[in-house]
Amino acid sequence: MKKINFGIIQFPGSNCEQDCYYAISKILKQNCKYIWHDSESLRGIDCVVIPGGFSYGDYLRTGAIASQSKISSRIKDFAKNGGTVVGICNGFQILTELKLLPGVLLRNKFLNFICEDTFIKVENASTRFTKLYEQGSTIKVPIAHAEGNFYLTKKELASIKKNNQIMFTYCDEKGSVYEESNPNGSILNIAGILNQQGNVLGLMPHPERASEKILGNTDGINLFKSIVSFLN
Amino acid sequence: MRKFKVTIEIMPLKSVVDPQGEAIELIIKSKKEFNASNFRVGKKIEFTISSTNKSECEKNVNKLCRDFLVNEIIEQYKIRIENEKN
Numbered sequence: 001m002k003k004i005n006f007g008i009i010q011f012p013g014s015n016c017e018q019d020c021y022y023a024i025s026k027i028l029k030q031n032c033k034y035i036w037h038d039s040e041s042l043r044g045i046d047c048v049v050i051p052g053g054f055s056y057g058d059y060l061r062t063g064a065i066a067s068q069s070k071i072s073s074r075i076k077d078f079a080k081n082g083g084t085v086v087g088i089c090n091g092f093q094i095l096t097e098l099k100l101l102p103g104v105l106l107r108n109k110f111l112n113f114i115c116e117d118t119f120i121k122v123e124n125a126s127t128r129f130t131k132l133y134e135q136g137s138t139i140k141v142p143i144a145h146a147e148g149n150f151y152l153t154k155k156e157l158a159s160i161k162k163n164n165q166i167m168f169t170y171c172d173e174k175g176s177v178y179e180e181s182n183p184n185g186s187i188l189n190i191a192g193i194l195n196q197q198g199n200v201l202g203l204m205p206h207p208e209r210a211s212e213k214i215l216g217n218t219d220g221i222n223l224f225k226s227i228v229s230f231l232n
Numbered sequence: 233m234r235k236f237k238v239t240i241e242i243m244p245l246k247s248v249v250d251p252q253g254e255a256i257e258l259i260i261k262s263k264k265e266f267n268a269s270n271f272r273v274g275k276k277i278e279f280t281i282s283s284t285n286k287s288e289c290e291k292n293v294n295k296l297c298r299d300f301l302v303n304e305i306i307e308q309y310k311i312r313i314e315n316e317k318n
Contacts, residue, residue, distance in 0.1 A: 061303055068300060104305045111251050151248065153305065
């Protein structure tokens, strides 16, 4: 298997890039480099990772200012040409502001910052991001956000349902999805979605923080392994 | 070119839950001093911009709002344009 080249985007205020770097380079042994937001090139990159954090202090709206940076227009071109892009937490928020994914992430229903393990159900295991998970399986992945309340219009919701773009939903330990298993008020308990073409994923939970046995949880590593397997 | 002072008032759409407004309302109601309701929290942005005339200015500001300052999935906005005082 060839080594995949991951590029992790750094904005002022990103703070999960080292976790992603560690999971990809040290655990998965893939090539990985940081790309500063002011850069204009994604040359040689096979997969773009937009990590979590508080890019530009979450000013204006979460992800809004980052979506206007130089590298963001390159990410847009990269995605439109079929490149693999994954946005985690703030990365998901940036992808919605870039209009690469539909919808928007609102303040959590009860306004609090939530940092805890959540159970999520793999709703679609036939994608490049989830191919090593079992369809309908439940995994434990932590969340850490104040704006994770996914919202989109009824028309867009019908469209993403029809196209199987719902990737992960918040559930309980047994995989049941209902109001009490929803930590932040997200519409239909949505924790992650895919774009229509299937090459851009956004999710609020942090798979990179659930990638090593010594940390007590390896449920997240298959997301990165799936990407490596697909790109080979 | 003329200089214009622009004020943009951004509010969450009625169809979107506004937890900040709800939190404020909860506290106000618990005080029982005022009979106030329907709180919504938005934001106001001010800046100056140069344009050839007022309609050109309005066109540019609308574009700026739609491209960047406002997310129309969840927000609506009102623009006020005045001549900049020297």
